[in-house]
Amino acid sequence: MRKGQYTFVTGFLFIPVALYLVFVIWPYVQTFGYSLTDWKGQSQTFSFVGLDNYVALLEDDVFLGAVWHNILFLVFIPVITILLALFLAFMVNAGGGGRAGGVSGVTGSKFYKVVYFFPQVLSLAILAVLFGAVYRSDTGGMLNGLLLKLGLIEADRPIEWLNEPDFVLWALMAVVVWHGVGFYLVLFSAAMQSIPRDIYEAALIDGAGRAQSFFRITLPLLWDSVQTAWVYLGIVAMDMFVLVSTMTSGDYGGGPDHHSEVMSTVMMRNFLYFGRSGYACAMGVVMLLLTLIVSVVTLRATRRERLEF
């Protein structure tokens, strides 16, 4: 570059970097600072307590339980969502019968693609209301009503879905999966369409069945998209705040009796309801660390050679 150009470029870079520092990095630093104090959140008076908050965190059964729930979500949400989305995407793109050289979707696949995408346009707040009605604990709820019609439950003993310690996490997970599958189906579909048809045709000529062409061709060529999906869904699993806080019982959700608690709900309750804001900031810092670890691990673990065509 010619002389003077560096200053020119730096000038343009300075403002975004400064904005990034002020609005992204500074809050992190500030949060870490607060996590070392006994700040109560309603005024600017507090004193320094060192690492006390972090020590207390290690003994907080509610928070540790929440971490465990987040890990459960982290294991199940991406796996279930991606598997379902992959299966459906394969069916609508390459799962069809013999027409067009055997490389087309099942009948009506264009229609399915649109329909599957519907859940994605709903906001989480609407989902919470919607599924609140599905899981409603009396026979007015959709699930209970259905089970009643089928004669599987009695009218005076409906299942209290979100008030059952054994069901509540799965009930929440079902909502997230329902919400996510359509989006990843469309994402995977797009990626599948960029796979050249002739690969499939060649495979067909060699006598490959649906399963073989999926595992030997589709999946390896889709790996980049799957990896992205995994990271995204990992973030969803680490969060879950909106659904848990609105759908389950308790202040900021987490009920019954902490069985659906996630890190963010414990944090919000301490931050705003109990006035233990410094302690909540320590939770925030732990959440950041865990999320970073998860993302690095995910990217490393799923790294592999990429194919180009």
Added chain:
Amino acid sequence: MGSTSAPKNDGLGRRDLIKRSAALGLISVPTMSFLSACASSGGDSGGNDAPKGEKTKDNPFGVAKGGKIDVVVFKGGYGDEYAKAWEASFNKKWGVTATHTGTQEITGKLQPRFNAGNPPDIVDNSGAQKIKIDVLYKNDQLLDLAEVLDAPSVDDPSKKVRDTLIPGTLDPGLQEGKVVALNYIYTVWGLWYSGKLFKEKGWTEPKTWDEFLAICKEATAQGIGGLAHQGKYPYYINVAIMDLIAKTGGLEAMKAIDNLDPRAFVGSDAAKQAVEAIYEVVEKGYLMPGTNGLEHTESQTRWNQYKAAFITCGSWLENEQIKQTPADFDMRFMPMPLLPGSKMPYEAIRAGSGEPFIIPSKAKNLAEAKEFMRMMLSKEWSTLFAKEANSLTILADGVDPSVKLRPGTQSTVEASKKAGPNTFRYLYTEWYSEMDTELQNASNELMAKRIQPAEWLKRAQAAVDKAAKDPASKKNRRD
């Protein structure tokens, strides 16, 4: 066409780099929204207490014409129409224009403002998302309301404001002996039923627990639930449990809980008897099916549809359910029925004041806020409230006789007349937020039959013992 592996000796490829930084960005964005909730802005700036107008007998705080006031009202069971009516009246009298905010998200809207030292002038701090009074108080954010309470009353300047109120109604606003919150609405808590349903079935108001169980049994046999409660919010069933404890063991049993006695629950016969009585309802299947998981409005609406005989609630119920209540429902309030050997009479009720109005100590328009509160305690504004919100205020005889009350509200007036001095009121809910939450969790488990009364008592005692270690417990005591 062909496949090549990514160049390995070049370090990070361009596409790799972009992809990874994008992924990291994605991660940091959602985490950030939580973290930045922690981040605060700005420092403290002091309130402005200098009156702009001249202080006179009619204008004790020196409100100047043409001022401003920032009013934030919880828009819940009572709506916020009453506040708009007040603001109109305030403007007419003082020429003060009000900025009105009616919201359910008190914490979300106000926490940052308190923290930044820029709070509104007067707040109705209520609902599920209220900012806990104990938390605000510990942060020096609340004005001591003594000045307002000692000012001359609007209706009768020879009297102080505090002498025109129903006795005892200031208590729940106490923190360490100072009134920092004005609990404006006179509320009674207990059981509710439909006069119409009871007449149809030939039932009468049960005075003892056995009579209560008998009605529950009959109702259940006829496909109506016995007791309904607002399962998703165990606050409501705690009203029933705690009131049974107080009525059985007398004020001593109640104070033992508020004062964090080491035998408040475990070792208290009244507590044991009361919790076992509530559990009997669960065990015998007298709960309205599904009630444990319902929202408060869902549960109350089912009750309005005659799906349950009783429901536990405070006197905001009638206004909250006004649209769902059939015209001939004939809503009725009743005290908790008695267990054998109760120390308090049947008429005794939990009564007192709810809906805490606060003036932030750093409010910009303190004179206007104080005057606003003084006018809230005038007959004119109290009547406005009764008309718009179908409830009573703490002003003694505060409703103009020309206003016709709805049946539920009317029955609460009668019940509190009968109760006379036999009213009680727990304070632990205002003093110890964490203990309250733990008691609610335990009750939720009890109602779902996942724990037994003995376990409930143990958990409740553990919550009390934990609260006793809180430094605030040394200052909050009642005799």
